[in-house]
Amino acid sequence: MKKKVLVLTLILVALSLVLVTGELGAQAKKRYYYIGAVNAHPYFLDAWLGINYTKKALNVDITVLGPNDYDTAAEAAAIEQTIPKKPDGIMVPLWDSAPVPAIKKAMAAGIPVVVVYTTVPDNGALGYVGLDNYQAGYDTGMELIKRGGTSGKLGIIMNAGASNTEAKKAGALDALKGTKWELVVQAEDKANTEVAIEAAKSMFNSHPEITGILGLDSSSGTGLGRAIEELGLQKKKMTIIVHDREDVTLDYIDKGIIAATVEAKTAIAPYLAVLMMEDYNKRKKANDVPISVNNWDSGVLSFPQFVYVGSVIIDKSNVKNFLRKAMPKATKP
Structure with a gap:
């Protein structure tokens, strides 16, 4: 009888370990959001290429939100609605200052925000990744x-x-x-x-x-x-x-x-933004870069303010290398 109880106990422990391991595995994939505007514009085909690449390369989830038209108030509202979900980070393009209060609110809640593609002064985010x-x-x-x-x-x-x-x-x-x-x-x-x-x-x-x-x-x-x-x-x-x-x-x-x-180089911006937020999330507070005695108390963000991806010139000599039919399929995530 004791052997049966022992065996049953070991089975239950093993099952518990499997469940816990599975739960930890599920939690291991970080959740990020890209919240923009004008999402239906063909320009963002390269953003979708970059986001889909980033999801696979860094094993993360990235959800795309925001209006299809030019509506930065709706973009701001989407950021507000995302804050209670407590994601691991948010990427936001800024054409004007309408989303800035929502960005500052997300940052105050401990959610890192990186501005991508276009920015405005005093945006409250960790930094900017995109074109100069x-x-x-x-x-x-x-x-x-x-x-x-x-x-x-x-x-x-x-x-x-x-x-x-x-x-x-x-x-x-x-x-x-x-x-x-x-x-x-x-x-x-x-x-x-x-x-x-x-x-x-x-x-x-x-x-x-x-x-x-x-x-x-x-x-x-x-x-x-x-x-x-x-x-x-x-x-x-x-x-x-x-x-x-x-x-x-x-x-x-x-x-x-x-x-x-x-x-x-639009496609590389989401990859760099998430890569840096992943690193930032791992080391913030507990193992931060020693810029000061205590970066958080000092108001120091150990994150680059500007990361410029650069641009390329496309003309008749290289245009065929950039045609959509030659590129991976760009589907909105």
Whole structure:
């Protein structure tokens, strides 16, 4: 009888260990959130590629939330709704300051937040991982000089007011200082392809003197290319430098209508953000980097303020390497 009780006890202990181990295994996969806006825009295909890669490479769960349109108030509300779930971290792009109070609330609750892709000052997050938008704009201006010379009549098409495109514009105009490029028109595309087409057509019709164009958001390249085709301006001598990699934009590069696009290394940002949050979660408080006697009491965040992913120039020489059909399938997580 004693043997039977002993055997039964050992079985129960073994089962308990299996259950506990299984529970620990389930808990081992950390939970992160990407909470954005304009999630339906083709620009974010590269973000989904990066997030799906990160989930596999780092064995984490990443949930994507936020509106499909440009609604930063809804983005802020999604952050607020995520805080009670106590995730291991949150990634957030910031086009304006609307989500900042929610970010600060999450940080106060002990949830690390990293801003990705675009940022605003005093955002309250641990840090920023993404494009240096000013530098990307500067590179755009230098690319115009390289391909179109040091003089001409310039048009800019962009999503005015968004923090990233305003920074790009500032960088581009600084790059053109000291040249004879004259800005004659700025068109508004609201980061919407249909709006971009009409804005570009209006720009071409009202300013036929334009010899150079900078498109500073993801919709501008497609809008410019479509407008040029619809107006029959394919033979007009212009140097066009745009941003990002919509397939239609790449097609216009292949056709020679657009000279080049400045493309951020978008897919790497989620990987770097989660990698650093994983490290931060492991060492915060108990084993933190000795920047001060006590980083938490000192208000020191042992996390880099800015991590810039850089950009690449896509032109006719390498465009085929960036076509979607040659890339892994980009599905929203």
